[in-house]
Amino acid sequence: MTTDVHQLDDGAWISVNDSREVNVSDLWLLAKSDFCDCAPTDFLAEGFVETGIDPPNIQAKIAGRCITCGTEGVTNWLTVGRVIEPESGEFYGVVQDSVHIPEK
Amino acid sequence: MPTKVENWKDEVYGNEIRDHLMTFAEEGWDAIPEDEHDAWFERFKWWGLYHQRSGQESYFMMRIGTPNGVIEPGQLDVIAEVADKYARGPVDNPEFGDAYCDWTTRQSIQLHWIKIEDIPEIFDMLESVGLSTQQACGDSWRNIVGCPVAGKDTHEHIDAWPVAEDLHDTFKGDDDYANLPRKWKVSVTGCDQGCGQGDINDLAFEPAEKDGELGFNVRVGGGLARKEPRFARDIDVWVPTDRVDDMSAGMSALFREYGDREDRFNARIKFLMDEWGPEKMRSVLQEEFVDFELPSAGEDMRDQYTYNAGDNEHGDHVGVYEQPDGNYYVGLNVLVGRMGVDDVYELADLADEYGSGEVRLTQRQNIIVTDVDSDRLDAFLDEPLLEDYSPDPHPFMRGSIACTGTEFCSLSIVETKNRQVRYARWLTDNVSLPEGVEDFHIHLSGCTASCAQPQIADISLRGMKTRKDGEPVEAFDIGLGGGLGENPLFADWVEMRVAADEVPGYIDNLLDAFEAKRDGDETFRDFVADRDEATLQDLADPEETSYDDPYLGNTKMTWYPYAEDTDMQSSPAPTDADDQPLPSDD
Incomplete structure (x- = not known):
């Protein structure tokens, strides 16, 4: 089965195989990111701009803000979860408030 | 490449969605194929149904479009009946009870907790009195807004109600304009006070005189969403009343053909206006989309606009008027x-x-x-x-607007309506407004979509997060000094990431500073406009007060913020037609 991923409702959430899996309004801790000078970046997800797949990873670029320094922008690709077995299509989300490293 | 949404729209969109909706209603929630949920929920919007947020699956928000906000005799009772019978959820709202109606900033009606199985009966009830949910959401002509007292207003030059009603009758259900790249918001104003809020619409008709004849000047490309606010721009066109339909057909056809269908974030006509500018917009309209010579703009009445103009003259329509x-x-x-x-x-x-x-x-x-x-x-x-x-x-009660928020909305970052109720009550009980200030707008929006129109308020609140004692809490960015009038202004964002429980204290401190430093009877809007951002930031600090905020944690993590057990796993959704939980696939 092909894994189907997209953002909907003005970037409010990410759908994986027609199931709402990742929502805006969570805080993500980003390490080694170019987003701002904070270490780590305490990033509020305000909208999903783009989604992608790098099997088994489900990825997204997220618009939002560092709530420590106020820098606004869009992240590089972040892994938001995984679909390990495309046949089942089951999605395993990452834990947002653990540390994440965006792709360069 | 067209977006997935465009592909779904190519397959089924517009009026034909209704037949599918009725089939699903008859067969029940489970009849919607799981691998087609996203496509169908996107299409249902065209018929005014918006799937509620995560944790509330199988429940819908339903929007009823009432052009110009006119609810004709006999309709309000039916709206109440529909809400009473069908808009009841599994848990009461602590401020508003178990069934309620929302009146929106676009003069529409929103009901929540609607089940798809009830749609045929609901549509029958609404349509029996001439009401409809058609195109209340989705990528097409939305509810047409205007001066809410059109036809009953002493400041009126043109009765805009028949104009708005005619646009509604003409463009609702017309297949030629059913599938646009994005939403299409239209405003018609006939008075000299500017209360149609044309400046923040995609297409605005504003009263103007040309060669002794009253008609409308046309503005295009307004909108507030996504931190990209724009005021509609003058395209130097005047039309007589009997050309409003032709003009509207031409403009929405232009949007249909040239709007961006490859990037929904860039689809609204305000972005095409950014790219083209008003002169090209006019020339393309003239050359390709209308078959009459467009007259240049007439003499408008914007210098008389008092609606939300910051000077207390005409903030809204609350009160008694002949x-x-x-x-x-x-x-x-x-x-x-x-x-x-x-x-x-x-x-x-x-x-x-x-x-x-x-x-x-x-x-x-x-x-x-x-x-x-x-x-x-x-x-x-x-x-x-x-x-x-x-x-x-009281001015704090009168000036408070709030969007839907995390109670039901996927995009919102924070709780909104119940919080704004508590803000307004606390401010009324604890804060004095400076002398002569009788109209003071505080608009609270849960996110950047700006459904509460925060950028055109005296105080703008936009949902955010911050940390307090290391813990994430709901917060607001605070803007000041926005409003409409002859020379509209968007709020200046001056205080960022203020914890929600410190907002009332900030407003109290800010108004103290305004009272102490204002020049005579200077209005709040002028007071803000006269100061640079750094000065505004120094005026006041956020502060904890006796205000208590029960929604400080992450309400979006709950299945419903006011449930006894808010844990997402405790949600009964999805449910069947009788609100009973459906068996899980797990």
Whole structure:
């Protein structure tokens, strides 16, 4: 089965195989990111701009803000979860408030 | 490459969605194929149904579009009946009870907790009195807004209600304009006060005179969403009343053909206006989309605009006003636009008893009872219901607007309506407004979509997060000094990431500073405009006060913020037609 991923409702959430899996309004801790000078970046997800797949990873670029320094922008690709077995299509989300490293 | 949404729209969109909707309604929630949920929920919007947020699967928000906010005699009672019978969720709202109606900033009606199985009966009830959910959401002509007292206003130059009604009748259901790249918001104003809020619409008709004839100047490309606010721009066109349809057809066809279908974030016509500018917009319209010579703009009335202009003259339509026919309209304040269903029934009865039965919705989430006989005005004003929905409310009550928020909305970052109710009550009880300030707008929006129109308020609140004692809490960015009028201004964002429980203290401190430093009777808007951002930031600090905020944690993590057990796993959704949980696939 092909894994189907997209953002909907003005970037409010990410759908994986027609199931709402990742929502805006969570805080993500980003390490080694170019987003701002904070270490780590305490990033509020305000909208999903783009989604992608790098099997088994489900990825997204997220618009939002560092709530420590106020820098606004869009992240590089972040892994938001995984679909390990495309046949089942089951999605395993990452834990947002653990540390994440965006792709360069 | 067209977006997935465009591909779904190519397959099924517009009027034909209704047949599918009725089939799903008959067969039940489970009949919607799981691997087609996203496509169908996107399509259902065209018929006014918006799937509620995560944790509330199988429940829908339903929007009823009432052009110009006009609710004709007999309609309000049916709206109450629909809410009473079908808009009841599994848990009560602590401020508003178990069934309620929301009056929106676009003069529409929103109901929540709607089940798809009930749609046929709901549509039958609504349509029996001429109401519809058609195109209330989705990528097409949305509800047409305007001066809510069009036809009943002493400041009026053109009765804009028949114009708006004709646009509604012409473009709702017309397949040629059913599938646009994105939403299409239209405003018609006939008065000299600017209360149609044309400046923040995709297409705006504003009163203007040309060669001694009254008609409309045309503006294009306004909108507030996504931190990309734009005021509509003058395209140097005037049209007589009988050309409004042709002009609208041409403009929305231009949007249909040239709007961006490859990037929904870039699809609104404001971005095409950015790219083209008003001169090219006009020339493409003339050359490709209308078959008559477009007259240049006439003399407008913008220098007379007082609506939300910052000077206390005409902030909204709340209050008692004489109509040209000698009757009165009475604008009632509805705090954050939400009204319990028993109150809606009672208001419908009062409108019948004292007026013509007609009521109208404003763009400030309030409701107006029209056609009140002058002999019975005092008796109407003595009705007990008006103690809760006052025509003479405290300015903090009158000026409070809030969007739907995390209670139901996927995009919102924070809780909104119940919080704004608590803000307004606390401010009323604890904060004095400087002398002469009788109109003060505080608009609270849960996210950047700006459904509460925060950028055009005295104080703009936009949902955010911050940390307090290391813990994430709901917060707001705070903007100051926005408004409409002849020279509209967007709010200047000056105080960022203020914890929600410190917002009332900030407003208190800010108003103290305003009172101490204002120049005579300087208005708040002028006070803000006269100061640079750094000075504004130094005016006041956020502060904890006696205000208590029960929604400080992450309400979006709950399945419903006011449930006894808010854990997402405790959600009953999805449910069947009788609100009973459906078996999980797990």
